[in-house]
Amino acid sequence: MNLMKVDGYLAKIEYAEETDQFRGEILGLSGGADFxxxxxxxxxxxxRKSLDVFLEICKEQGIEPRRQYSGKFNLRIPPELHERLAITAEVQGKSLNALAQEALQRSVMA
Structure with a gap:
């Protein structure tokens, strides 16, 4: 995936064949913004222009520009994987949550 960063905001960049241009979509916003x-x-x-316009609109309307995350999400996995993960965590003296958090941390971009 191609990413671009401006002022701590990330955008996913893709080629838009229909316009023969590159399209960016700013990620993690409470609304949509592309360019x-x-x-x-x-x-x-x-x-930068799209981000500035989005931030100005958020300011005018009293909206938090970044999407808020609770830190919780449900994950559905096969029971066999769940068992193997639980045993691995126990062997390592960790909680299943700590083991999963470490694995996810190794997988994130930016």
Whole structure:
């Protein structure tokens, strides 16, 4: 996945064949914001413009710009994997939550 970062915000970058441009979608926002550009420089400028407009609208409307996360989510896995993970955690003297958190931390971008 291609990512671009501006002021601590990340955007996923994809090629949009229909417009023959690159499309960016800013991630982790409480609403949607995207932008287009034909070159990396143009894409970065448009990212900043789109972000500035989004942040200004949020400020005017009293909205938190970043999506809020609780720190909890449900994960569905096969019972056999659940058993193996629980045993692995027990062998390592950790909780299943700690083992999962460590594995997830190794998998994240940025």
């Amino acid at each position: 287009y550009g034909s070159s990396p420089d143009e894409l970065r400028r448009e990212f």
